[in-house]
Amino acid sequence: MNDVVPEPSPEVPVEPDHDPAAPAPLQVPRTPTGNAEVDAGLERLGDADHLATDGHIEVYEDVHRGLRDALTALDVRPGPPAPSPSYDQRAPSPSYGTRS
Incomplete structure (x- = not known):
């Protein structure tokens, strides 16, 4: 019997x-809103679509500021x-049925 173990192939990343x-x-x-x-x-x-996540805050703050100003x-x-x-001044309603 042959106990030859095949060598692992080099992994290519x-x-x-x-x-x-x-x-x-x-x-x-x-x-569009008009x-x-x-x-x-x-x-x-x-x-923000073209920026890394850490660059989003600047865009969001800028947009927020603009919306707040609007x-x-x-x-x-x-x-x-x-x-x-x-x-719209109306005469007071008469008080019908009120006892004095």
């Missing part, structure tokens, strides 16, 4: 076609005039 740690687009659809400032912020989020600007813009106080 297999390099992955794609590096899972590399930045990759999330492919999240961004639907508000230019908000839409610009949504587009800015796409910049919301603050809504409070500053003049809206329609408020109705005059005499518009």
Whole structure:
């Protein structure tokens, strides 16, 4: 009987076609809102797709700041005039059925 053990073949390291740690687009659809400032912020989020994870915070903070500014600007813009106080003044209801 022959007790020859075959020698293990040298393993060739297999390099992955794609590096899972590399930045990759999330492919999240961004639907336009019709508000230019908000839409610009949504587009800015796409910049995070090409950055390593540690670079995302800068993009997110920038977008958050822009959205906060857009919301603050809504409070500053003049809206329609408020109705005059005499518009909805109603006479007090008579107290029917009340005992004195």
